[in-house]
Amino acid sequence: MNSNTISTILHIKGSLDNPGASFAALTAVFHPPNASKVDISLYLSPSIERILGSAANIKLPSWNSEDSYLMDYVPNVHKILQEKVEGIVQNFVRRKEYIAALLGLMGQSVLEYDTESYMKIAFLFESNQGFCFIAHLNLTEAFPSEVPILSLYSIYHKYDGRPFQYILEGMPYSSHWDAEEKAWRMKTHIAQVIPKFMEICRTSGELL
Known part of the structure; x- marks a missing residue:
């Protein structure tokens, strides 16, 4: 059968x-x-x-x-x-809300962002010392449960033929914060690590 x-x-x-x-x-x-x-x-x-x-x-x-x-x-x-x-x-909606909060807080610095899945956004910053760099934020599909990946790129330095990249560890983050709190914490964290990032660029990177 x-x-x-x-x-x-x-x-x-x-x-x-x-x-x-x-x-x-x-x-x-x-x-x-x-x-x-x-x-x-x-x-x-x-x-x-x-x-x-x-x-x-x-x-x-x-x-x-x-x-x-x-x-x-x-x-x-x-x-x-x-x-x-x-x-x-729901994760898509929360990514979109977070990107909107970043645009509201730092819209004048935005280079580009993903308008389809809302998983990427890039900013161009300038420190008080006139040091310019790019901050690139990557969100995963599991956001907000997974911490976003924040990378800084020097526009003056390279490493192994590519723009010098520094992935920031220990960014303050909680999935329980609202979108505005997450955005403000990221901006504050970037400002705090600029001196360290500049020093790492000088010691580990090559001038373009």
Whole structure:
């Protein structure tokens, strides 16, 4: 006797820009003789995979062959996927709010920023000593739970043929701060490390 396969399409909706049809296909394969063994697999359309990543990285609920029914199992999977989409959308909104706060605080210094995913922004600063440098902030998709990466670049120095880069460690940060607090803390931290950055450029970098 061949195994029986049942597939269902889960429609997942989000507020991000996702070209193409958005769906997740859940397949359940019931093995003979009494369907005691069930193999569950998940397929994500390219538009959904673009948001959630590979289906292989999504942990599906375990299937208990004795007391599980497909009509009960499918809503559980739908809930997991919907929660992941909502979490990603919330992270997108928070990145956008943070970039907006940085623009409001330091807009006159902005060189460029990412207007699609709001994951990057760059500033041009000048110290009181006339030392100019670029500050580049990178956010991850897990922001605000993950600390942004802040790098400084000297416009006067290079290292190994590239602009001299210094990644700032220990930037004051808390995921619980609002966007304005995060922006102000970053600006303050940059101002405090300028003397150290200038010295590192002179000792470790090569003049252009």
